[in-house]
Amino acid sequence: xxxxxxxxxxxxxxxxxxxxxxxxxxxxxxxxxxxxxxxxxxxxxxxxxxxxxxxxxxxxxxxxxxxxxxxxxxxxxxxxxxxxxxxxxxxxxxxxxxxxxxxxxxxxxxxxxxxxxxxxxxxxxxxxxxxxxxxxxxxxxxxxxxxxxxxxxxxxxxxxxxxxxxxxxxxxxxxxxxxxxxxxxxxxxxxxxxxxxxxxxxx
Numbered sequence: 001x002x003x004x005x006x007x008x009x010x011x012x013x014x015x016x017x018x019x020x021x022x023x024x025x026x027x028x029x030x031x032x033x034x035x036x037x038x039x040x041x042x043x044x045x046x047x048x049x050x051x052x053x054x055x056x057x058x059x060x061x062x063x064x065x066x067x068x069x070x071x072x073x074x075x076x077x078x079x080x081x082x083x084x085x086x087x088x089x090x091x092x093x094x095x096x097x098x099x100x101x102x103x104x105x106x107x108x109x110x111x112x113x114x115x116x117x118x119x120x121x122x123x124x125x126x127x128x129x130x131x132x133x134x135x136x137x138x139x140x141x142x143x144x145x146x147x148x149x150x151x152x153x154x155x156x157x158x159x160x161x162x163x164x165x166x167x168x169x170x171x172x173x174x175x176x177x178x179x180x181x182x183x184x185x186x187x188x189x190x191x192x193x194x195x196x197x198x199x200x201x202x203x
Contacts, residue, residue, distance in 0.1 A: 032065035
């Protein structure tokens with residue numbers, strides 16, 4: 001019904017664990033919930049375009065926003081899985097880039113998917129089982145502009161190592177998002193380089 005909105009960002013409010021963006025479009029302020037990754041790319045006072053998904057549940061309307069149509073469409077795919085609601089779908093998209101998430105699901109990498117906050121082994125198995133076929137054709141989707149897609153084995157090793165050092169999943173996800181655009185990390189798949197750079201940023 002509402003495919004996208006373009007307007008001025010009035011505010012970004014991380015209220016009760018949700019990132020709510022108010023987007024002013026032709027005099028109307030739309031309240032849109034976005035993921036943390038998307039929220040960090042927005043600046044109050046500047047223009048932005050969000051691809052949207054409108055959900056109606058229990059007679060309540062909720063609007064979810066995404067930086068790209070690919071993320072929005074992948075969000076819709078995730079909602080098809082039993083036990084995956086909007087908040088968990090947003091968390092998955094915050095933890096992985098769309099390309100990495102598709103790769104993990106298509107490859108049935110339950111261990112990697114389970115590292116997402118709120119995703120247990122059973123939910124990870126359902127994601128792989130129910131979406132493997134639908135997402136096969138998504139395997140060639142491009143990664144974010146200026147970023148690289150981590151091989152699943154590399155991301156799993158980095159995450160496990162940093163978790164053992166006491167870093168939270170949110171901290172690790174944020175560090176990886178930054179490192180994907182780091183020129184030094186983009187040129188190598190040496191796990192020690194990635195871990196060293198992540199610790200430097202987290203430190």
